[in-house]
Amino acid sequence: xxxxxxxxxxxxxxxxxxxxxxxxxxxxxxxxxxxxxxxxxxxxxxxxxxxxxxxxxxxxxxxxxxxxxxxxxxxxxxxxxxxxxxxxxxxxxxxxxxxxxxxxxxxxxxxxxxxxxxxxxxxxxxxxxxxxxxxxxxxxxxxxxxxxxxxxxxxxxxxxxxxxxxxxxxxxxxxxxxxxxxxxxxxxxxxxxxxxxxxxxxxxxxxxxxxxxxxxxxxxxxxx
Numbered sequence: 001x002x003x004x005x006x007x008x009x010x011x012x013x014x015x016x017x018x019x020x021x022x023x024x025x026x027x028x029x030x031x032x033x034x035x036x037x038x039x040x041x042x043x044x045x046x047x048x049x050x051x052x053x054x055x056x057x058x059x060x061x062x063x064x065x066x067x068x069x070x071x072x073x074x075x076x077x078x079x080x081x082x083x084x085x086x087x088x089x090x091x092x093x094x095x096x097x098x099x100x101x102x103x104x105x106x107x108x109x110x111x112x113x114x115x116x117x118x119x120x121x122x123x124x125x126x127x128x129x130x131x132x133x134x135x136x137x138x139x140x141x142x143x144x145x146x147x148x149x150x151x152x153x154x155x156x157x158x159x160x161x162x163x164x165x166x167x168x169x170x171x172x173x174x175x176x177x178x179x180x181x182x183x184x185x186x187x188x189x190x191x192x193x194x195x196x197x198x199x200x201x202x203x204x205x206x207x208x209x210x211x212x213x214x215x216x217x218x219x220x221x222x223x224x
Contacts, residue, residue: 008061008092009105014112015202016057017094017103018119019043019050026082026096039086041096044077050122050204051076062088099143099181100124100150113157114198120150122204127211137187137215142167147183154183158191187212192220 093103167180
């Protein structure tokens with residue numbers, strides 16, 4: 001891990017880990033024609049700005065030349081071979097299986113956890129304001145399996161209660177269908193400064209970012 005610190009342990013790559021765990025797809029298949037195993041990584045989203053940022057980080061961090069493509073269904077994405085990167089991903093503790101699980105080096109630094117969580121919110125998250133009389137800013141992160149590790153991390157680092165609920169939806173992951181689970185937590189007086197400083201600045205999707213910013217401005221007092 002020490003040898004990788006200067007290159008990967010930063011906010012941009014922390015965001016990449018969160019987003020790739022959300023909308024990334026890690027795959028392997030045996031190429032009969034070439035007679036060897038291929039290992040790849042794909043990222044897809046309906047948001048071009050998100051895919052473009054992820055492609056940029058991938059290219060910069062790993063000296064790749066991934067290109068964003070426009071799919072027939074209207075979404076965007078990129079695909080790249082990661083055969084030579086498998087040991088690097090392993091050393092960085094990046095788990096591509098659902099649900100998102102933050103690596104230990106991200107959990108040790110709020111400057112890394114904030115961008116990581118922003119990446120998860122941009123991909124698997126939704127943001128809304130609930131209740132008219134006493135408004136709350138609710139964030140939900142949907143996955144095909146209960147997000148136990150992420151829930152524990154959010155409760156500890158953001159100093160708030162979180163819950164895992166049945167979303168009532170069916171999700172497809174790694175070729176199989178699963179019941180969806182929502183990890184739910186709130187922006188509150190206990191964590192609003194963390195959102196301001198470490199999470200909101202890294203959220204790429206304006207439709208999600210604007211809701212949190214407006215809520216912070218209207219209902220949460222700053223300590224500054």
